[in-house]
Amino acid sequence: MAKPRTLFDKIWEAHVVETLPDGTVLLYIDKHLTHEVTSPQAFEGLRQTGRRVRRPDATIAVVDHNIATDASRYGRIEDPESRQQVETLERNVAEFGVPYIPLTDARQGIVHVIGPELGLSLPGMTLVCGDSHTSTHGAMGALAFGIGTSEVEHVLATQTLLQKPAKNMRVTVDGVLPVGCTAKDIVLAIIGHIGTAGGTGHVIEFAGEAIRALDMAGRMTVCNMSIEAGARAGMVAPDQTTFDYVKGRPFAPKNEAYDRAVAWWKTLPSDADAHFDKEVRLDAAVIAPQVTWGTNPEAVLPITGKVPDPATVADPDRRAQMARMLEYMDLKPGQALDGLKIDVAFIGSCTNSRIEDIRAVAAIAKGRKVAEGVRAMVVPGSGLVKLAAEAEGLDRILLEAGFEWREAGCSMCLGMNPDKLKPGQRSASTSNRNFEGRQGPGGRTHLCSPAMAAAAAIAGRLVDVRAWLPNGDAA
């Protein structure tokens, strides 16, 4: 009998072009997404060596990282370096014949939002992009991972990558997630549990009742942050939720091809007795809304928690690191997270900018007002998400409550476009990284779910969103 295999094993083995004598695998790549920041040097490399793009039909380009998210972007881009990067991408896609979604196209958006949305990312695929959050597409039941620019050039030229197999890890989340908790809280709790290097060298398969119960947007949020646990990729086995999501998307297979595809996708879930090199189990029922207090995503606690005390840490380096975090974040040991005043609430990024996220924010915002002195931004992940939200009237709810309703892009997730924190500002952010300076030099980031960020915007401080739900204390 054949050896039982994991979801990762099956997709990996289906894409091996050749195994080199030392075990390095030439892996075929089905889909390559590119953007303006990590591709210029790759196209330049092709030009210098006289190489072409092997499969333009398997490649697509979009701008997302360095663009403004207000109306100014439809004129001339003010920042000369950003303008040069966007113009360089436009020149490169024209020269190499790569399909391109320009800023003026309603389908434009964050590369990891538009991939699933347009049916570009499909179950069973190998998919790469020059961005670490490519792990997002693993929610489709695909093997999706971030690559550097040299590898972008390698994929453009050869449609393959030289890879060593990863190890298999399974994170099983049993039970039912409590009301007021979301996919974001699950993944933050996982990272808090296994640490920022807990997945290094591994591909994580997320499994269990609580994962199965998530919609596709929730699965994307979980897989998105697998890189924050150091994993090469995160995946969720494709099931009926996945197949229903894919059906009818513009680039998805249609009719007879769809049926054939589904028949293959149904063979992908891990075999019952497949071997995992590492197993972790969590109980969803004990998860509370999470918020980070430090400067990496494992520095996370339930909103009911208190800032930890470095004095209680035995290891001197860890103690020094924690002290440095508290200094940077301007927090004191023992301080309650609930009640911490914020300056900015940012709802957006490839982690949490889908229509489901915006609905969650609107549900909290409806009939309420953003606190005096707080800047609250909602940045949809794509032009299509924006249109869908407007069709549901969510934009009016948000605008009436005092939120900004912006154009699609990476925005304040990463501090390389006009949306930045000012030094010393504190944010409640639905993004994925709370590193020092990530949202702008000197900015202080508290990662949380969209509902938590919305409640923080209205309260003007970090609060427990569970009190804000129907029947809650603040409802």
Place this chain on the structure above:
Amino acid sequence: MKAFTTLTGVAAPMPAANIDTDKIIPARFLKTIARTGLGKSLFANMRYNEDGSEKPDFVLNQEPYRHAEILIAFDNFGCGSSREHAPWALLDFGIRCVIAPDFADIFHSNSFKNGVLPVALPRAVCEQLMEDSRMGGNARITIDLERQVVVRPNGEEIPFEVDSFRRHLLLNGLDDIGQTMQHASAIDDYEAKQRAAQPWLYA
């Protein structure tokens, strides 16, 4: 890519874990379309004040570490984004080797592709090398990729592991794409087979 055989140089101590890619090169410096010129922005937030002046207590602003060619750090070096600007910035500054207990996967892979050698050694050994590097210019460390050893200032040799394929490319300064192009017919065959089985993957 410049070949990497043996390197002897000053090592800068950075005794911290989780030195992420936003620290190595903040995102606002990613707006370049070139691979070079990022050295001046390496560790920018830790290295410069808001007015652009140097922070004197940052290691790379001190002699002899301004000329460091090796960096010693602790666990999970290079975690965070996939930006290849991180090894580009290290290389442009002059750093060709980072020694740490372990590395984040994408940074690890990106480094090899740019002739920057990541050397993983046990934490206790990294602590020893950290002490060595604190002795400044009198304490030059050697990394011999051919023999796979790190040589401490006192002459002690510490063996290290490195992927044999990556070592081969690095010793010879070979680029990956040229290697892969030799397998073009295997890629053709794969595509023909896949196109028949999953035609929807081909527009």
